[in-house]
Amino acid sequence: MIGWALKQALLWGGIALLLIVFLDERPALFSAFEALPAAPKAAPASSPRPLRNAELVFRADRSGHVVVGAVVNGAFMHMLVDTGSTLVALGPRAAAAAGISLEDLSFSARVATAAGPVAAAPFRLREIRLGAFSAYDVRAEVLRRLPIPLLGMSFLGRLKSYEMRGGALILKW
Numbered sequence: 001m002i003g004w005a006l007k008q009a010l011l012w013g014g015i016a017l018l019l020i021v022f023l024d025e026r027p028a029l030f031s032a033f034e035a036l037p038a039a040p041k042a043a044p045a046s047s048p049r050p051l052r053n054a055e056l057v058f059r060a061d062r063s064g065h066v067v068v069g070a071v072v073n074g075a076f077m078h079m080l081v082d083t084g085s086t087l088v089a090l091g092p093r094a095a096a097a098a099g100i101s102l103e104d105l106s107f108s109a110r111v112a113t114a115a116g117p118v119a120a121a122p123f124r125l126r127e128i129r130l131g132a133f134s135a136y137d138v139r140a141e142v143l144r145r146l147p148i149p150l151l152g153m154s155f156l157g158r159l160k161s162y163e164m165r166g167g168a169l170i171l172k173w
Contacts, residue, residue, distance in 0.1 A: 054160070056131045058169045066169045070151065071129040073098040077149055081169060083162075085152030086111075088125065088140040094149040095142045098125065105142055118143055128155050133173045 058081075060066050066081040072090075075097040082089075092102055105121035120141040128135050128151075139154040156162055160172045 054133075054173050056133070056171045058171075060164070060167050060169065064167075066164075067148070068130060068151065071127075072149070073100075073126050075099070079149045079151040081156070082150040082152050083156060085150045087122070087154045088128065088138055088152045089120075089146055089150040090140060090142050091146035091149065092142065092144060094146075100142065102142065107142075107144070109141065111141065111143070113143070118145070130155075130171070133159070133171070 058066050058068050067078050068081060070077060070079050072079075072094070077094050077097060079088075090098065090100070095102065100123060102121070105123060107119040107121045109120040109122050110117050111120045120143050122139070122141045125138040125140045126136065128138050130151075135155050135158040138158075158173075162169065162171050164170075
């Protein structure tokens with residue numbers, strides 16, 4: 001009886017927490033559709049807030065990470081902004097969504113990651129679009145065990161500037 005009550009309390013507590021987070025983030029969730037008209041109904045963890053025509057602002061999550069919604073080769077995906085990553089990095093699932101065939105790639109490169117060295121397959125992405133900014137012919141790599149795509153310096157270096165200030169990432173082009 002106590003086990004059942006504990007399960008029920010955890011279930012309803014989790015649902016209440018999700019509702020609180022959703023209601024708190026509702027304006028940010030809906031603004032994602034304005035900034036990325038081709039995006040599906042899932043909103044990124046941090047939706048862009050345009051300040052001017054050539055500027056976007058993304059809020060960091062509670063752990064200090066910035067996850068953005070980007071369109072990669074026409075496919076919408078969530079990406080973790082990673083200034084420590086030299087290239088844009090995709091896992092196999094994200095690469096397939098972007099139209100990249102793993103059979104056509106060669107995992108000939110070795111890259112250093114926080115989890116140690118791993119094999120990588122270098123290639124070029126046709127386009128990455130973040131809000132109103134697009135970068136073309138972007139150097140990238142596929143890593144076999146990558147849980148979330150990384151938006152690395154091969155994309156960020158195309159911007160005029162980027163900075164973290166007050167818990168927000170500001171991108172300018």
